[in-house]
Amino acid sequence: EAQVTQNPRYLITVTGKKLTVTCSQNMNHEYMSWYRQDPGLGLRQIYYSMNVEVTDKGDVPEGYKVSRKEKRNFPLILESPSPNQTSLYFCASSPSTGATYEQYFGPGTRLTVT
Amino acid sequence: GENVEQHPSTLSVQEGDSAVIKCTYSDSASNYFPWYKQELGKRPQLIIDIRSNVGEKKDQRIAVTLNKTAKHFSLHITETQPEDSAVYFCAATGTDKLIFGTGTRLQVFP
Numbered sequence: 773e774a775q776v777t778q779n780p781r782y783l784i785t786v787t788g789k790k791l792t793v794t795c796s797q798n799m800n801h802e803y804m805s806w807y808r809q810d811p812g813l814g815l816r817q818i819y820y821s822m823n824v825e826v827t828d829k830g831d832v833p834e835g836y837k838v839s840r841k842e843k844r845n846f847p848l849i850l851e852s853p854s855p856n857q858t859s860l861y862f863c864a865s866s867p868s869t870g871a872t873y874e875q876y877f878g879p880g881t882r883l884t885v886t
Numbered sequence: 887g888e889n890v891e892q893h894p895s896t897l898s899v900q901e902g903d904s905a906v907i908k909c910t911y912s913d914s915a916s917n918y919f920p921w922y923k924q925e926l927g928k929r930p931q932l933i934i935d936i937r938s939n940v941g942e943k944k945d946q947r948i949a950v951t952l953n954k955t956a957k958h959f960s961l962h963i964t965e966t967q968p969e970d971s972a973v974y975f976c977a978a979t980g981t982d983k984l985i986f987g988t989g990t991r992l993q994v995f996p
Binding site: 817820822874 | 892895917918920929930931932935937975977979980982983984985986987988989
């Protein structure tokens with residue numbers, strides 16, 4: 773089944789404790805992206821990647837890191853999480869190298885930082 | 887910078903009525919305009935999209951119109967049903983990325 777998976781789905785952590793949210797897609801998509809969703813603010817892009825070893829900042833990259841060592845995986849790293857990073861996170865992938873085709877979203881990761 | 891504004895933020899309609907959600911964008915180079923539906927607790931899913939060389943597109947009860955001169959596009963849902971209740975997001979392409987609107991919560995009352 774073609775899909776985007778994320779793990780974990782739920783995470784509660786404390787300020788400053790490094791964490792990684794994994795994202796994987798099995799559709800051989802070029803483009804992958806991370807978004808955070810906050811009430812009243814919609815979906816805001818954190819980082820995106822147009823291909824292996826190619827990543828770029830989105831609109832809200834501060835406090836986040838990503839890597840794209842393999843085409844299928846695009847982990848999101850929070851080196852020192854803070855409470856303002858409490859949010860719902862979505863990974864997405866798309867068959868185009870830009871953003872001009874359907875984005876397929878993962879199920880979401882709800883992160884709480886205390 | 888690149889921006890997409892979406893209105894209204896909430897919309898309540900009676901079952902069978904029509905619903906219209908409007909978005910404006912700032913980047914004149916935008917050429918792709920998708921709409922996503924997000925049901926409660928679920929991931930966003932594409933319901934319809936339109937490209938800049940087309941003024942209107944329809945898929946059953948859903949239609950999208952685009953006015954490139956005015957830089958706005960709209961989602962039209964006719965004959966609404968309770969299962970249309972969800973949050974709807976518009977988006978427009980920016981530089982190698984999608985810029986999303988802030989969402990419209992649509993409630994359809996039986």
